[in-house]
Amino acid sequence: MAAGLGLAVAASHAAPDPVGLLKVRLGGDSAETRIVLDLAKSANVKIVSDGAADRRIVIHMPGVQAAEELQGPGRGLVKAWMVDEVQGGARLQMDLAADAKVKRRFLLPPADGVEHYRYVVDVAAAPGASLTKASQAGPVDGALRTKFLPARKSALPLKKVVVVDAGHGGKDVGAVGSKGYEKDINLAAAQALKDKLEKTGRYKVVMTRNSDVYIPLETRVRIAQRANADLFISLHSDSGPDTSLKGASVYTLSDKASRRSTKFVSKDDWFMKASLTGDQGVRDILFDLTQRATRNRSAVFAQTLLSHIEDEAPLLRRSHRDAGLVVLLAPDVPAVLLEMGFVNNPEDEARLRDPRSRARLMDSVADAIDDHFGHDMKVAAR
Incomplete structure (x- = not known):
């Protein structure tokens, strides 16, 4: 095989249109x-670095474009991965968790009900001593390495994934104010928060809905899990029996509801599956540790959030609350539900419907997210 580990999986002539990279999937173990x-179609794929030299695999795909920003935590031998644009194509970089290298690679054409091509790369752990010297690397083209590898190796700059959930939607209108429905306020706020976060360049924002549609509560949780979210924030507007009630509050998952989280264990998560099988005592310990860590991170963020929004919105006397709300149930995703105010209170509704007031509130929420990810996690004190 020619140097550079190039594998031509396309016709000999260049495709006139970019080839879509639809998804990156990982499986296996250590x-x-x-x-x-x-x-979407066949493409020309080259292994720039096979991982043996510096625990980073780099794959260059000329003429390929990702449909969206792709990145994520790893699995097995892969610690983290990301896709970026480089030299008229896409580049997949993967940091390895241990000494390993590319073992085999091959192309699977559409077949057996799968309508797209699949380029498969198998990575195997290195036997014996670690392969760390450049001289031990596989036959990688030097020109390719110079052109497509970073000048200095550092951790992949993965963006934090924030899922923004606009509460209610579609047939589920939520609370009713004097000037309209809660669902519309929630969506406007969610879109404002998304814009604010994306402008920083530090976040990948996933919306559970971006229009007036109904999304089941459990689906919203699954969206966060599929996105490998670092944080889930659900935006709502409250309603009370007394129209004099006003103020914002933040909910996190209650201890009593924690066991309901087992229904959201990912089928692909080996650690969480281990928590739910085998010895009852071990199962409970593993699951409780995961759940407790997630609840702690949620509570830490809830406190940070309240400290940032108090200048833009009045707070209820007991502003940090807990409940068994479905959208908070993901056992592996820190989550909060922000009640931005009461739509049946004239002052709160006017504030939530005013674009400038709403923008200032969402600026404060974005600042809280920056603060949360900018500091080491600390134990939450309730």
């Missing part, structure tokens, strides 16, 4: 991990 690139 002995061997498989990476699958879902491609």
